[in-house]
Amino acid sequence: MKSAPVSLARRLTRPLVVAVITVWALGTALVAWYVDAQIQHNFDTELVESAHRQLYPALLDVRQSRIDADTPDQEILTMGEVPGDDHPEPLLLQVRTPDGKVLLRSRGAPITPFDAPLKPGFHNSIEHRIYTLYTPQDDLWLQLADPLGERAEIRSGTLTGLITVLLLMLPVLTGLIRHIARKELRSVQWLQQQITERSSSNLQPLVLQDLPLELRQVGEGVNQLMDRLHQALDVERALAANAAHELRTPLASVRLRLHTAVEQAQLQGSTQIAVGEAQTALTALETLSHRTERLLQLSRAEAGNTARFHTIDLLQLATTMAQEFWQHPRAQRRLDWEPPEDAAPVWVQGDMDTLAIALRNLIDNALTYSGGEVVLTVLRQPPALVVRDDGPGLDATQRLQIQERHVRGDTRHIGYGLGMSIVRSIADRHSAQLELLSPPPGKAQGLEVRLVFATITEEDLASAPQPLT
Incomplete structure (x- = not known):
């Protein structure tokens, strides 16, 4: 059972939505990475600034304890109220000696030293990001720790917000893409309607104004x-x-x-x-x-198909026609075939059968209405089939008339009114020139009909279909 056909708008909507979601997801990941980097940078900047702000009060407490000298060595001093102590995850501070001993800590800081080396700069432990600052004057190290959980929470919140916006906008985006696709495809419906209205009695060209390039093609x-x-x-x-x-x-x-x-x-x-x-x-x-x-x-001449065209040797065609007419008594003594001195082929593009029809009509007309000798020859440059007779010839008006259908004048030349019309149709199909010369060059009277073809270059001959011989 065949499934129902799917509209073009729907087929376009699906891949477009998938493509947009993919790009949006990639963009969201890049934005999340960038935002996370900025968050880390801002937190690190704040951590450094806080460390420098807390350095002086912490050193005062340590110096004061040394002046009082009433604090046992093993007791760790606890600082007074530090800004941010009321925060759920406050910054944690420790002041340590070069050998790692903790001298001073904030209220939330652990008694044991942070899991970080005494080296200036940042270091990450399992739960904290620790910034270490050295004071050469007192030969002490200050370490300020920022809980990583807060940073992870902010990162998670940012990513959740971006994904939420994507999910909320997805139905709107799908509807918008479908609406745009249907709107832009109305031109297809308009073109289809025009094609449906055409029939054998209405073959007017389609109106292609304001159509997209693809539909116009x-x-x-x-x-x-x-x-x-x-x-x-x-x-x-x-x-x-x-x-x-x-x-x-x-x-x-x-x-x-x-x-x-x-x-x-x-x-x-x-x-x-x-x-x-x-x-x-x-x-x-x-x-x-x-x-x-x-x-x-x-x-056949008017319904000729150019797809049947091949390279044709005019010498071969003329020889075949001459031999065909020599089978009839009336042509044996009157038709003379004069091939060029050079026996090399004369190639043209065309249909062998329809060109044979044209040449047969030319020879038949000349034999029927000239009353004398008829000469068949082939010109090499430009390629041409030539039929010449020694009859009374035609004036300029008659030379135009005999190419029309059902025009009858001098019956010695006009014939039934179809022969030259057939030749004219075949010449047009082959983009050839039909020339009528009366009298022929160098003759006192007669008619010479030439079917002149375009010259084939060596490149065209090499790329042309297999010649017909």
Whole structure:
């Protein structure tokens, strides 16, 4: 059983909260360490200051006891009231001789010496932090002890406060992150709504204003996809329209001729008339087949996929086309293949099948409407396929017209109105230039059609897919 999908806002909230808690915990530990260091520093500073403040009164008591000389050596003097004695954990003071004997102590201080060496500076015992101060004038040592429990209590209280704040703010932080995530993800919902509204009858580009960079890139990708879909739908609709346009007349002619043949045969009993009409019908069917083939070529040319492009040798392509046309009697004596003197390959990027369709149309048009010799050749720089005939040629207006669909003018060159349109579509797919020269360079008349491709560098050829030969 599949689990219900989780919203993006919720998926973002969880890792963000975990990340914030982790960072906050690390920050809390660092703050606690820093605060503890400051607390220790402040306590040590206060301990030093207290030791210096208590030094003079303690020395007075020791000196006075020596003057009175009525104190037995083994008796330890007890100081009078010391500031902080009323504190639950007061500072503890001892004055000791160089041999470690305690001469003077505060009321809370132990009789036995502190567990600290007679050495200036700080020393930690199990329960106290002890500061030792030496007085050369009296050759005495003063030790002032601060209970460590108070410091631990303050440290614990500080850390507890920081953790308490974290725990109290965690629900607020979670809600705030979720609210921000939902607010910022409204643009995703808006983009999704726009995509949902698109259909085959509504392929308008998505509105991408005020969107974040990432969503804008997604939107641009969707717009490109819809543009390709729009083109594919246009090709499909154009194919249907072209089929209806091109097939209407031949089919009507076939019906009329066959109907006439049947009527004439029935009324006159003449088989010659029936045969003639049937032959006319057969010619019309051949025309229909030819136009159907052109429609299929047009559909394939306009729906070409650039993902099928490879490096192609134009010499190999032209040789294959020439051999194909030489199989037909009408092309054996009229089509001349003139390869370049250098037999090295002429590489271009393209689709072998669709380029073969384009070249086949160019040769077929030249053979059909020129009435004379047709020359096929390949140029090396820039790479180009060239088909040249010695017919009457075309003027500037006709050279533009024959690249449009269903435009009919001089039937010797215009054809069915699809051939050059197919070539134009294939050229556009290959980013090639379709050039029509009439008359060809160095000729008095005729038409030369060039399909000129971009030059491939050595680096491009080395990184290109495996060539198709």
